[in-house]
Amino acid sequence: MTLADVVVIGGGQAGLATAQAALAWGWRPVVLDASGGAGGSWPRYYDSLTLFSPARFSSLPGMAFPGDPQRYPVRDEVVAYLDAYARRLDADVRRNERVDRVAEEDGGFAVSTSSGSVVRARMVVAASGGFSRPYRPALPGLDTFTGTVLHSAQYRQPAPFAGRRVVVVGGGNSAVQIAVELAQVATVSISTRDRLRWQRQRVLGRDFHWWLAHTGLDTSALGPRLVQGGVPVIDDGRYRTAVRAGTPDHRPLFTRLDGDGVVWADGTRERVDAVILATGFRPDLPFLDDTAALGDAGAPLHHGGVSSTVPGLGYVGLERQRSFASATLRGVGRDATHVLKALARQAVPAQRVAR
Template sequence: MEKEFDLIIIGGGQSSLACGYFLRRSDLDYLILDDQETCGGSWPQTWESLTLFSPSKFSSLPGFMMPSSEGNYPSRDEAIAYLCAYEERYDFPIKRNARVTKVALQNGIFHIHTADGKQLKAKAVISATGTWQKPFIPEVPGRESFQGIQIHSAEYQNAEIFKGKKVLIVGEGNTGAQLLAEVSKVAQTVWATHKQPEFLPDDVDGRVLFDLATAKYEAEKQGKPFDTSLYHLGNIVMTPAVKEARERDVFKSKGRVSAIKDDSVVWENGDREEIDIILWCTGFGFATDHLSGLVPRDSRGRISTEDTRCKDVPGLWLVGYGGWTGFASATLIGVGRSARQTVKEVVEYIKELK
């Protein structure tokens, strides 16, 4: 007979590993499906100079501390090495190169279809596919007619292709600021933002933000007000690269782009400016296409949940997609809390079925 798992986790990144850690304490028969060839989740696809916002001791998954980093903040390669070591340490059951294309529900059993034509069955599913595979670019009039190069930050690796070009960087968040800092060293850059960018104090990093976010979370749970005016949680973190770029005075936003015309962009005031490359640092949707036929989703791929549990489909959980699937669940240090609670709920759900 075809094997039926208690649980299948879709995705092989930090969220699935956190769930796997807590599953060690259960007797569930489970499998992690990862569409990548190697360990590290989406981290190997990020840009070369990317670093975390927090020191290593504040950037760990449950049970195993991240080693000290060479710099103030762990680099991309150090984060990858840590995730690979974490995976090896706990010997999770992972199947690689397994891209899930569809999840269906038949007679209370989930049927998980993969791109190679195979099908697996499970009593419960945790979707932990994150956001990286769903880059978002806003609809700007004329964007399709642009004759230059357009790339999203998800495709960015380094500044090599930008040398000597005039580059428009779109986005006022951390990614926009960090890539502007890097690209401005080798190219003429212009910054487009939806609103005026705001920067955090120099001594505020991801650890401080996590502590503030935790305090806000706890206050909201108790129905108490919380003043975040001191450090707005969405403001730009002053990494060493951003501080260096500030000294070069590169952080001057020209406001919003209202249209794109062939080889140029049109600003809100009507001015037209020629551009060679547009780098979109405009965020991501949610990589939940594999659930499209199973449960309603909004335009960005978001699904209605109560914490991590899907409201519409019993036996389905979503972990690590951001605030709507658990407090700080898209971060290394934050995902442990929602992973622990999710695994507890899954174990209880499977127990009730037996």
């Protein structure tokens, strides 16, 4: 059994930023990470994933992203960056420690892992992020569709889909990036409930994220309220050009899946080999089931990342937790500092003991 000042659940970007913020407070965090290596969810993303924010806007606190600050890093560069960041932290980061249960006891928490270890602390921060549980919408006919169904979390590269008919469901950045990549080797439609919304990557010679930062929208709680219906696709011109050229084409969401095909909104039926659901993720927090922390469908009850029902409990890495930047490399550090400051007002850190 270990006593800690704060237990951080998750060792990806949100967990590492939280550990760094805790160290800045003079606390010794224990980070419990289910995976065997650094990087959180990043190693599981598709091979060609490229950040839509430049390197200069893609750093955690205390360590700049290496290389040209104006370039757009790829997935493996982010994994390497997070690995280097974890090695520089003077924190107790424990890999292959999946948290099974968080229990409230004696004004604090007992955090139990699948290995049988228990860590006790006055505070717990769930930093497993908002990208752990792929969301599969209840589309008519999805469960009986005889073709291939993948979530974008399972997609890696286009080669297995060469020569096939593919429908990508979703209108966000990942959906468009995957659809355009697949259209180089397959016949692809991107299918959405609403129109595709575009945001130019560079405005008046500056990256879009520069404008977010210098107008304050990136960190303002008003930012997410100004954009309803999802985040627009950030585009340097090539994605919109590809969609306008029909590679992929864009269609309204089909009315249903039917055996080995889809029925489109105009009533026509077409055979389809594969459907890729780029439909986002939901927080995966089953270890909080024995607390009052979760609401409908397992959603955390919180204000800006501070639990509204369980004192001493916080969250870092949730999408739009406090601003546009929440759940991004550039935003989790600010959210971590905010959450720990709030938790510090609720609980006095437990006495540290030798491990």
